[in-house]
Amino acid sequence: xxxxxxxxxxxxxxxxxxxxxxxxxxxxxxxxxxxxxxxxxxxxxxxxxxxxxxxxxxxxxxxxxxxxxxxxxxxxxxxxxxxxxxxxxxxxxxxxxxxxxxxxxxxxxxxxxxxx
Numbered sequence: 001x002x003x004x005x006x007x008x009x010x011x012x013x014x015x016x017x018x019x020x021x022x023x024x025x026x027x028x029x030x031x032x033x034x035x036x037x038x039x040x041x042x043x044x045x046x047x048x049x050x051x052x053x054x055x056x057x058x059x060x061x062x063x064x065x066x067x068x069x070x071x072x073x074x075x076x077x078x079x080x081x082x083x084x085x086x087x088x089x090x091x092x093x094x095x096x097x098x099x100x101x102x103x104x105x106x107x108x109x110x111x112x113x114x115x116x
Contacts, residue, residue, distance in 0.1 A: 033096070
C-alpha cells in the first residue's frame, strides 16, 4: 500500500557531501512525521533528522550544522543534505514515515560509508 524509495547513499571521503532522498508513494491521507534514522555497526538505531507536526525540524546534536533536512510536500519526498561528512557518520540510513496517527513505515535502508 505504502512504499518508501530511498536513494543517494554511497561512498564519500571525509569532508565530502551526499544527499539522500526518500519518496513515499501509495495511499497516504496525512503525514505525522517523516525523516531519517541511522544505525551504525554495534549501535542502536538513532534519530538523525525529521519533520514533526507544524513543520518543525528535529536534529540529532551530532549532525547539527552539518546536515539539513528538507521536503517537498507535493511529492511526499524528504531529503537529507549531508555536508562535512565524518567517518563516524558511516551507517545504514533509514527513511521513516508516520501516517494516520498510528501507522509507521520504514524504508529498506541505504548504506553511507565515509572514509578517512
